[in-house]
Amino acid sequence: MLKLLAEYKKPEKTKLQVIPGQLNITVECAPLDSSNCVTSSYIPIKPFGKGCESIAVEVEEFVPEVAKYCYPFTxxxxxxxxxxxxxxxxxxxxFxxxxxxxxxxxxxxxxxxxxxxxxxxxxxxxxxxxxxSACAIVLHHNQSPEFYDEIKIELPIHLHQKHHLLFTFYHVSCEINTKATTKKQDTVETPGETRTESSVCALLVKRCNPSNYNYFNY
Known part of the structure; x- marks a missing residue:
């Protein structure tokens, strides 16, 4: 994202398509006895109303491995x-x-x-x-894209050697095919996906070495 913003300041070097949009941000004071909340696992916390329109989601904190920051897991x-x-x-x-x-x-x-x-x-x-499944954001016309997506997975209780992550790479086609007829030309847009490569990362290993996989760095 920062790279795109930096290149956006140089319109003479790059041609970026501008997509109009609107972003609304609301800042409110959070009450001490807030209701209609769910945990990071989307589990309702009492009191929770069934017909509520706005729901607050707790943010899961990544606590560092320091003894003074540890607390009991409930x-x-x-x-x-x-x-x-x-x-x-x-x-x-x-491809x-x-x-x-x-x-x-x-x-x-x-x-x-x-x-x-x-x-x-x-x-x-x-x-x-x-x-x-979950898909990352597609960067238009780029063979070395950078991503900023977060994929959250609820792992099963018991893991075994066959549990793995499968990464599948697709080429998203957005070409326009023009079919000419005797009277007029009809422009038909035919988007689609073409599978190009795939990569696997096992879970029950000491470390997933990126050098073992051809195209994916994580």
Missing amino acids: IYKNHLYVYPLHLKYDNQKT AKARNIAICIEFRDSDEADARALKCIYGKPGGQLLTA
């Missing part, structure tokens, strides 16, 4: 946070046209061909609570 949590950072895809020869690259992340418990992703990834606000 609820069970087993979350995994995934932050895709950078993708270097300009040297590959498999030379890949520009608008999307990353799809899934959590699976088997590497069989017919295995399906587990529905344990927290969805976006306004959508389903848990989904089977």
Whole structure:
């Protein structure tokens, strides 16, 4: 994001498409006895009304490994946070046209061909609570995109050797095909996705070495 803002100041070097939008931010004083709150796992905290319109979500704090900051854990949590950072895809020869690259992340418990992703990834606000996959933001026409997404996963209680993260890379096509007829030309937009590569990261290992995977750094 900071890189895009820096390049936005140089319109003579880059041509960035401007998409109009509006951002509304409201700052309010939080009362001491606030109601209608949920934990970071989306568990309601009493008192909680069923017909409430606004819901507050607690922020999960990453406490440093220092004794004076530790406190007793009163609820069970087993979350995994995934932050895709950078993708270097300009040297590959498999799919030379890949520009608008999307990353799809899934959590699976088997590497069989017919295995399906587990529905344990927290969805976006306004959508389903848990989904089977999550996708990062697509950077237009870039073979080395940088990402800033946070993927939150609710891990199962018992993990085994086959539990892994599956990263699938897609090229999102936004070309416009023009079909000429005898009377007029009809312009048809045909967006779509083309799978290019995939990478796997096992969970029950001491360390996931990025050098073992071709294109993904995390």
